Amino acid sequence: MTPVGDLDAAASLADPLRRDLYEYVASSRQAVSRDQAASAFGISRQVAAYHLDRLADDGLLDVEFRRLSGRRGPGAGRPSKLYRRSSRVVDVTIPPRRYELAARILLDAVRREGSASALAEVAREAGREIGRRGLDQALADSGYEPIREGEEIRFRNCPFHTLVTQDRRVTCAMNLALVEGMVDASGADLVPVLAPEDGYCCVRLRPRDQEASRPRI
Numbered sequence: 001m002t003p004v005g006d007l008d009a010a011a012s013l014a015d016p017l018r019r020d021l022y023e024y025v026a027s028s029r030q031a032v033s034r035d036q037a038a039s040a041f042g043i044s045r046q047v048a049a050y051h052l053d054r055l056a057d058d059g060l061l062d063v064e065f066r067r068l069s070g071r072r073g074p075g076a077g078r079p080s081k082l083y084r085r086s087s088r089v090v091d092v093t094i095p096p097r098r099y100e101l102a103a104r105i106l107l108d109a110v111r112r113e114g115s116a117s118a119l120a121e122v123a124r125e126a127g128r129e130i131g132r133r134g135l136d137q138a139l140a141d142s143g144y145e146p147i148r149e150g151e152e153i154r155f156r157n158c159p160f161h162t163l164v165t166q167d168r169r170v171t172c173a174m175n176l177a178l179v180e181g182m183v184d185a186s187g188a189d190l191v192p193v194l195a196p197e198d199g200y201c202c203v204r205l206r207p208r209d210q211e212a213s214r215p216r217i
Contacts, residue, residue: 009088012058017041018051022060022085025052029147029156031064031082052083062086087161100162107163107170116170120177127181135186142178144201151210153190155201172202179203 013019024040025032038048055061065079110119130138139146144155158164163171172194179192189208196202 009058009060012054012060015051017043017047018055021048021051022055025055025061025083026085027145028084031066031084033068033080033082035080037083056083059088060086103160103163104166107166111167111170116173119170120173123174123177124181124184127178127183128185129181130178131182131185135182135188135190138182138186139179142182144179146205151207153205155203156199158201168202172196175201175203179205
């Protein structure tokens with residue numbers, strides 16, 4: 001199958017129901033079945049399947065097959081088709097702009113010139129500016145997709161994901177400084193820390209008292 005271009009992939013979300021289904025799957029921490037999607041929106045399983053498969057064909061969702069009952073062997077039934085958000089990045093601007101290319105060039109220049117500390121300070125200042133609107137709003141507007149897990153706030157999305165492959169160290173440092181600025185401006189009693197884990201941004205937020213009590217090596 002010929003890969004769908006960014007413009008066509010974005011156009012797939014023009015349908016209101018399909019866009020709602022995409023957002024439902026994207027916000028779920030677990031892969032979503034057709035039955036779950038149909039129940040969430042009060043539509044038939046066939047309609048849900050059609051739109052979910054269209055999103056998968058357009059590269060916006062990934063597909064996996066798994067038995068939800070956990071049973072194995074004869075009588076366990078067929079595996080269910082499940083959907084989760086794709087890691088694909090869709091970037092559409094009209095007329096075309098190449099901001100990602102510019103970011104890659106700037107990141108490369110920072111790495112070569114050894115000015116990562118200057119980049120962190122600029123990112124921290126930008127975070128303070130964004131954080132004036134409140135931490136929750138700042139994080140959401142910046143694309144971090146924050147979720148609370150226990151006492152921590154973790155981010156389901158990294159806004160700079162495509163830059164990580166070029167230089168993870170510098171990109172994560174920029175990420176941390178940006179969030180530090182947001183927290184400073186908002187006055188939240190939280191501490192941004194680097195704690196990379198698959199499926200999440202490298203930065204997370206911990207309560208200040210919890211982080212202060214951690215042993216230092």
